[in-house]
Amino acid sequence: MTSPAKFRKDKEIVAEYETQVKEVRAQLVEQLKCLDQQCELRVQLLQDLQDFFRKKAEIEVDYSRNLEKLAERFLTKTRSTKDHLLKKEHSILSPVNCWNLLLLQVKRESRDHATLSDLYLNNIIPRFAQISEDSGRLFKKSKEVGVQLQEDLMKVLNELYTVMKTYHMYNTDSINAESKLKDAEKQEEKQMGRSGRQQDDRQTPRSPDTLTSIKTDEKPVRRSSVKKIEKMKEKRQAKYTENKLKAIKARNEYLLALEATNSCVFKYYIHDLSDIIDCCDLGYHASLQRALRTYLSAEQNVETSKHSGLETLEGAAESLEANGDKQKLMETYNNVFCPPARFDFQSHMGDTMGVVCAQQPLEVELLQRCQQLQSRLSTLKIENEEVKKTMEATLSTIQDMVTVEDYDVSECFHHSNSMESVKSTFSESYLSKPSLAKRRANQQETEQFYFTKLKEFLEGRNLITRLEAKHDLIDKTLEESQKTDCCLSSGRRNSAVRKQESGEAIPLMVKSCIRFISRHGLQHEGIFRVSGSQVEVNDIKNAFERGEDPLAGDQNDHDMDSIAGVLKLYFRGLDHALFPKEVFHDLISCVSMESLHERAVHIKKVLQSLPSKTLIIMRYLFAFLNHLSQYSEENMMDPYNLAICFGPTLMSVPEGNDQVSCQAHVNELIKTIIIHHNTIFPGLQDLQGPIYTIPGAGDDFCDSPHCEPPLVEEPAPDTVSVRHNSEDVTVALTV
Template identity: 95%
Template sequence: MTSPAKFRKDKEIVAEYETQVKEIRAQLVEQFKCLDQQCELRVQLLQDLQDFFRKKAEVEMDYSRNLEKLSERFLTKTRSTKDHQLKKEQSVLSPVNCWNLLLSQVKRESRDHATLSDLYLNNIIPRFAQVSEDSGRLFKKSKEVGVQLQEDLMKVLNELYAVMKTYHMYNTDSINSENKLKDAEKQEEKQMGRSGRQDDRQTPRSPDTLASIKTEEKHVRRSSVKKIEKMKEKRQAKYTENKLKAIKARNEYLLALEATNSCVFKYYIHDLSDIIDCCDLGYHASLHRALRTYLSAEMNVEASKHSGLEGLEGAAESLEPNGDKQRLMETYNNVFCPPMRFDFQSHMGDTMGLVCAQQPLEGELLQRCQQLQSRLSTLKIENEEVKKTMEATLSTIQDMVTVEDYEVSECFHHSNSMESVKSTMSQSFLSKPSLAKRRANQQETEHSCPAVALSFCLLFCYN
């Protein structure tokens, strides 16, 4: 038997267990605190989302109303134009068509943003409200279950505590009864040793006294041995009983230990995860649907806008002077149609409707014809020159007015810093130095152009 100082005291073991259980209890409390916080944050987030979309619905409605006002302002102006004929005539021209499409586009955007606002209010916000409600309800229910599970766990831990203490108690009992048994065995041993020694000692006493003493002693000794034996038996029985109890208690302790560890494992590894899963049940999916609704709405606004812009793009590509000129001339046909040819009006029955080139006029006419032909050749050469200059001028102007300077994507390159946006923006259309120079060139170039263009056909003129 080793020294008791080597064994940890019951108190130490119990105190250690109590500390362990206290720590677990504290963790369990923290777990709910943490889940409570997550739930609060979730409720807050869903509230923020609702507030956000409520405010954004206002912003979109505002935008929609402003766009509506903007388009109405100009559409009313067009509608109120009293000259219906003029309105009709104008609408066939390609720039007017672009203008009308531009106003339609604004009207369309106005409607789309109103729809967006409506979807925020009547679809997306109710979704978030619902998610919030569902989350709260599920959290409450999950927490109830969690509380039950924690109580179950605590019960198990308390049971282990009790079982452990029982084991300690029964083991103490067993040790005590073992010690008592050992004491009895020692006494028996002592008793056995003493009677042996007394028999061996053979002290010099009278045989009678000796005999009577011996008989008396024998009687006492026998009853003492019997007593000790009886006690030993009793203690043996007690020890056996207590030993069994202790073993049983240890078995219970060992089984409880396994069960407790399994329960703790189950709670930490499965239950906690399940509680969180139950709190989350449908949360992500519902949030996903709400966000997808938002995305669908925005993407549809975008697609609608895009389709409108494509229409406008088509109209811009159809901006074409020749078609418009044709339409203008057709519309004002009475103003632009050439008059009847002037016919020869014979005078007083003058039947000759042709140039008479007989003698003596022939020579003169021939001479005049030659003069005209020579003038014509000169004009032709001059006109070729003029034509070349004009074509070059026109080509220059054409290049100027068709320069593809309309790509503004550089203004929309989002760098990570928001400051740099400003710098791209401030670069305005007219502030570009190259452009100012080009403008000056253009005016100079076009200066001569109409005169050149119109003088070009003077060939036909009679000199």
């Protein structure tokens, strides 16, 4: 039976989990309240703007005096606002900043009162009404998406609770079964002790009558009892083994669910909330900017003397920026939008193993599950990427709709300032066109399609996050258990690739990619900087892993950026970076040397300690990069740009160092090696192995120490000429 202490422990664990979930639930509720409050503040702001321009139009006749009163009225209203949160918003949000500057600008206004009055009533105010309508609709749709995401998040938390309860239940059963097994073993030992005493009694001389009595009474009882105890022990042993396996499986499921839940929660707070706020702000800032620009255009055509004040307001309108306001909002309500504490593993009493178990017979099951997850993730990522592209294209369409430059009303001032003339001009303006209703319908239809794709994308990303968390945890567990080598990314190299790389100085993947780029891509703009197709990268990589060469021959039907991505992926996927961490500080120390000759000599000295196979690969790679940099005017990739692309891949910054400053030194180091590779790396006489040659000058590399095909074109031995940023820079270097 389980002790009372165990029950209390279980209750404490459950109570702690429920408390944490309760806090998350309360936070989710506050998030929706916060978004609702933002909607109310925005509607109120737009209503204030409409009221302002309406009143301003009425008092244009008595401009000097009444307009001043109007400005003071709204400034006083802003200063006397009792709502603390509204005051807070007034101090940080860019639309409110524009509103405040607009009130100050009102004091400078003059002339053309009739034209301005008509524009206020028939152009600017309808725009604010339209913005208010759009904002309310977008807030409603965004809130629906947010509620759905919150429900999904709570469902994940409930699933974690169920898995945790199952884990504790199976561990309880395991402990009980173990206790019963120990009782059976004690009974067996006791019975065996009794048998020994009876054996001693037999050896003691007794009368015939006494001996007969003992044999008659004890022998049948002892045999039956021993057999029964042995049978009971076997059953309890089997039961204990079964319950122990169930407990281990339950713990694995709990840890996997825990990892997935934490990833899902992190994704929601870091990504989903940001996306929802973006949806709430969709088109709001741009539309408000259009309305304010309409006002600015009118004012600038009325009187040039007001330019100084209007330029200030124009700057505020230009600074209307959704991301900035989103960041300010999340910082203001940090307690509402910050992610909760990570859910920790709540171990069962007596269970000290807080990691996934990969021991037999679970290793095969975990391996199959890892492969299934990897296969499913590949499909999901491709599908979700397509959805993302569609969503981004739709978003771009919406942004084009709301950023159309229709705020210029200068034509209204090209004619007489009479009311009849103004109205006649306005009848052909933006808001009076017959196509307005159709454009509005198209905008709403596009918005609906965007939210459909957004929901599909977020749900897909949600699932990918959970599956990746499980896959990564299982993969890490299997790697630590089996201690197998990885190739490129998290996949495993097959036997063909391992055999190939062990027998060749330059791996086939490196040699083939460089050969292809040298033949077809030296003038390709943005090579190694522009990302290629992930689908094609995976296809090419998988072909190499099968021992094939998909780039063989002279066919040029592959995407050049994808080929470049495969080459970078190879070096990024190595177990250890091409430049070992042991020589990191020795190499970085040379960056401070002003003399290029001393720098090159120092690098050469440090690299001499590396294995010859590593030096051969370095020599081959940097000769190719130097050759590629000579086409920088066409491909826009000079040595420094190439160093930026390859620096993080070839030389990782050790932990404990400043990543930003060290990465700048790494890039400078790689640039130096690219430029002076011929001085730094030994030639064929000192290091036998393949060397990179210019395409068309023979084979791609020569294995013979007597074969010296032309290397990358180099200047005279005492100088190295490098084209950098379209300027010829010659650096003197004594060899």
